[in-house]
Amino acid sequence: MSSDPDASDAQLFADLPEPLVLSPSELIKTYHPNVLAPLVRCSKLPFRHLTSLYETHITHTPMILAEEFSRAQVARISDFSTSTEERGVFWMEPKVGRSTAIPTATNHTSHPEGDRTQAQAGPSRYYQSPSHTRLPPTPTAPTKHSQLIRGCLIAQFASPNPTSLADAAELISPYVDGLDLNCGCPQRWAYNEGIGCALLRKPELVRDMVRCVKDRMGWDWPVSIKIRVDPDLKLTDQLVRTALQANISHLTIHGRTRHQPSTDPVSLEGIKFAVECAKGEVPCVANGDLWELEDARRMREVTGVEGVMAARGLLANPALFAGYKVTPSHCISQFINLSLDYGLIFPLFHRHLAYMLESHLVRSEKVWFNSMTSTVGAVDWIASRGVDIKKERRTIWDARRGRNVVDQYQWKI
Structure with a gap:
């Protein structure tokens, strides 16, 4: 099993057993x-x-x-x-x-x-x-x-x-x-x-x-x-x-x-x-x-x-x-990518993001975000707050960021 940080998923996870299906x-x-x-x-x-x-x-x-x-x-x-x-x-x-x-x-x-x-x-x-x-x-x-x-x-x-x-x-x-x-x-x-x-x-x-x-x-x-x-x-x-x-x-x-x-x-x-x-x-x-x-x-x-x-x-x-106290930035990024790849109607897409952003935004920002009417507008606004959804993400099925790692992202309020 490779320890190279640049190794591919196939190399890093080559020795995994088949998961048990119960x-x-x-x-x-x-x-x-x-x-x-x-x-x-x-x-x-x-x-x-x-x-x-x-x-x-x-x-x-x-x-x-x-x-x-x-x-x-x-x-x-x-x-x-x-x-x-x-x-x-x-x-x-x-x-x-x-x-x-x-x-x-x-x-x-x-x-x-x-x-x-x-x-x-x-x-x-x-x-x-x-x-x-x-x-x-x-x-x-x-x-x-x-x-x-x-x-x-x-x-x-x-x-x-x-x-x-x-x-x-x-x-x-x-x-x-x-x-x-x-x-x-x-x-x-x-x-x-x-x-x-x-x-x-x-x-x-x-x-x-x-x-x-x-x-x-x-x-x-x-x-x-x-x-x-x-x-x-x-x-x-x-x-x-x-x-x-x-x-x-x-x-x-x-x-x-x-x-x-x-x-x-x-x-x-x-x-x-x-x-x-x-x-x-x-x-x-x-x-x-x-x-x-x-x-x-x-x-x-x-x-x-x-x-x-x-x-x-x-x-x-x-x-x-x-183990996260609040929604981490990579969770926001994953949700946007999953929603765009699978296809999710805007009202549900917007509602989910509003729930996730609740603890990160002040009242005036919540009012502004809630007034948005399109997926493009919501994504652009979130990107302007510092969430880099265009960053290389390897695969949207990647769970490695989800095991209670320290989230280095700081909201720009």
Whole structure:
């Protein structure tokens, strides 16, 4: 392995083993993954790819309406896009007490109580990873226990009925590593449509939807649910226990109730209660008020979850999980390049940059930036502030700058 600073990627990373490809649940059980939440309109391909450069191991699509996705091609084109390069490759440490042996995923395709054999059930429907050129942040393992792991992409759907969810799962399955059922969207329109938080008190319907997907895709095809805690914790317990009967792969808990705004503090005790309801049968992920690495550490410690999920924290600082207090300049540069290469409509491009620049700009600069109406104008203005997006960048898949290096950039305010 070359130590020449001018060596090519091929020379520096020539001795890397193939990254291990795991299902989301196996990744959560074996390691301590960081997760990007399914952000409304915001967790599109360029932003998912960006966060995967900075130690975000599992990413989600925005919430997709299963009925529209399954019936209309225009909805599928609008709601979902992906690339072979968007999942990250990471050096990860197995949990304390877990074996350092390489874990393997099971590959059943039928209900374990069914009478069909593997051959009768047909070929596996598991997603098969295509070739990619993603690199980990460093060419050498940080410790002797580090393992090279490929990240996961999960599609989140909202559906009021089992059939539409199963149809959507079958359509999107070649491109993702699993499906998440939204049982937590608190918006009034969603509740009125019978999706999101409307499912929190319909455990039998949630069970039927999960089973319908698994009957279509195979009993071990990953299907998770994302919930909010209920003011009546007995109902949370009932929902979790019923979902376990349907063989969910993992559980994500947002620590607020349906009626609580994001300004209310998240209930770590509520998350802990839901984790205890799962009784260790599936791994759990916690969501809510995660703004820096210390919040992630505390959330794991207090609630007992295996994974932590960030939403607004990653919008403000996509490099949060790499240890940065604020968005570093190379993250801004990477986002601009990814957005231009993939293609991202200006309103979303502008919104993401506004979130990332929030902590760097004074009020008058924020007002000026928010008044911009074109991608070219926004890029030129950011370049005038000192971000050199035209500098030689080797490849936009480069994660080497994302491993908590000291950011030398100083904002010109």
